[in-house]
Amino acid sequence: MRSRAGWKVDLPSGLCKEAMTVSNASLCFRNKTILAPMVRVGTLPMRLLALDYGADLVYCEELIDIKMLQCRRIVNAALGTVDFVTPNERVVFRTCKREKDSVVFQMGTADAERALAVAKLVENDVAGIDVNMGCPKEYSTKAGMGAALLSDPDKIESILTTLVKGICKPVTCKIRILPSKEETINLVKKIEKTGVAAIAVHGRKKEERPQHPVHCDVIKAICEAVSIPVIANGGSHDFIKAYSDIGTFRQATAASSVMVARAAMWNPSIFRKEGPLPLKDVMQEYIKYAVRYDNHYTNTKYCLCQMLREQLENVQGKKLHAAQSMQEICNVFEMSSFYKEISMLLEVKTPLLEVKDQSEEDPLEDADVIKMAVRFDKREYPPQITPKMCLLEWCRKEKHPQPVYETVERPMDRLFRSVVTVAEQKYRSTLWDKSKKLAEQAAAIACLRSLGLPEGKRSEGVNHLVNKRKRQDQELLNNGEQGNGLVIEETYKKPHVTLGASAADIS
Known part of the structure; x- marks a missing residue:
């Protein structure tokens, strides 16, 4: 779905864990002390709402390193945000000035170099980096x-040490407890030696779920074993109702400190010392942020459903469940005029966006390659x-x-780019694609446009290849045969190469 800001918006990877918070205690990030409560929330609207109700520190949803490494940083003047956007124009992470000193970027990673690359990409826009x-x-x-790292302490040490040494922002991590208390304490002691600013501990084993009791005794033993701040997590079911x-x-x-997920998701105003606000008021404030920051309607709908919970079967709940757009969600909560007002304002603010070449040119590349920023x-x-x-026709x-197509893969983010050779001239797109097939199609487009040839688009009118296809398909049907007809893409392809691979790897 394309947003008003000109990009498609990804749904977060961790919808089931949309919010978390922390209790009264100071949390020391190196030379910076951040007072709790701290909230772990998914998308920008929920994070801002948590800050409104008293949270001093918020976490984004877990974002995968490879996905983030495909992104380029964009300043979105229309929304007043900083967006990290993939090659297919999807917003993976969105933040704003207000939360710059309060948001901790949480990533999923299994590689120290990738983790550091992501941290460097976002560190100027966040308060800290966390590894889930x-x-x-x-x-x-x-x-x-995730939890797979718990069985590989050496990799944990490598990732965290690389991050602590490589960036200027505080680094934290979040773990689950191991099968025994002794194993868990040994692990957290090793983590402490990496120089992290704090460690969050979900008091359950990786196979346990919210219905299982949280192991407070293990978290307590961890607190006694290390000198860095420990953030307790997992108490929503057993403890936290207010x-x-x-x-x-x-x-x-x-x-x-204490990190809370589900209780905060059900009513973010749980952070108020004065007591929670009526749910109706909380949901309306959330919707206002969701509209202002162009949050994807399905994410907004999910969060509102989590707030309604047992009320989903009433009239309003059923209308929300049936909503298929942000406008329809606003209609359910009698906020149609607000939606129209903000929509008109954003339409006026939204600038024309251009697809930019996010590639870094290799000075060793052939100088005779004709390049064009195109995508299929x-x-x-x-x-x-x-x-x-x-092109083949x-x-x-x-x-x-x-x-002849030659395709390379960039190891860091697993994106592809292809060069096509036609009549001894090479052509390629300057943009990287998420698959080998898309990269080859982009190279073909670069060639066709450079030569001033039709590329088969619907907008070009009647395409003789379409008619040829129909004739050949009809002939196959008449002969009682099956096949894919038309032009078989039998173009010669050289072996696929991963950038940085050795000759032995290629063979």
Whole structure:
């Protein structure tokens, strides 16, 4: 879905853990002391709402290192934000000036070099960097991230030491407890030696879930074993129902601070010492932030459903469940006029955005390569018609050798770029793509546009390849045969190469 700011907005990877907070205690990040409560929230609207209600420190949702390394940093003048945007124009992380000194960027990683690259990318826009070593979800552990790191202390040490030495902002990590208390204490002592500013401990094992009791005794033992601040996490189910319960959980664990997830998600005003606000007021304030900062409607809808909980079966809950846009969500909560007012304001502010070349040119590249900032979008082409097919057809017609594609992969972010050789001239896009196929199509587009040739787009009108396809398909049907007809993309492809690979790796 394209946002008003001109980009598509990604849904956060951790919707089920949209908010967390911490209790009264000072948390020392090197020479900086940040007073609790601290809140861990997913997207910008929820983080700002938490700050409104008394949180001093907020965490973003866990963002994967490889995904972040595909991003470029964009100052979004229309929204007053800093956006980190992928090549396909999706906003992965959005922040703003107000939370710059309060937001901790949490990443999922299994590699020290990638972690440092991400930290350097965002460190000027955040208050600190956190590595999530407690996520038990399969998507994380299969990639060696999250709770999978708990069984590899050497890798944990490598990642955290690299971050602490490589950036000027505080570094923290979040873990789960190990099968035994002794194993857990040994791990946190090793973590402490890396120089991290604090450690958050979810008081459950990686196989345990919220319905299982939190192990306060293990968190307490950790606090006694290390000198750095310990943030206790996991008390929403057993302890935290109101602001005063945050202190109760802190006392039970002897922790410096308390991190809360679900209780904060259900009602972010739990951070108010004066007591929680009516849920209706909280939801309206959340919607205001969601509209102002162009939050994706599905994320907004999810958070509101979490707030309603048992009220989802009433009339308002059913209307919310049926909503399919931010405007419809505003209608449910009688905020239609607010939506229209902000929408008109953002439309006026939104500048025309240009696709920028995010590549860093290699000075060793061939100087004779014709380059163009282009990308393939299959929605702009008829079914089964691609630029590669158009280029191959033109080469046959002109009796040129068939196109030759050479594709490389950038190891750091696993993006691809391809060079196509046609009539002894090389062409490529300056943009990197998320797959080898897309990179080859982009190279074909660069070639076709450079030569002033049609590339098969719907907007170009009647395409002879479409008619050719129909004729060949009909002939196959008449003959009782099956096949994919038209032009088979039989272009010659040289071996796929990963940048930085040795000759032995390539062979």
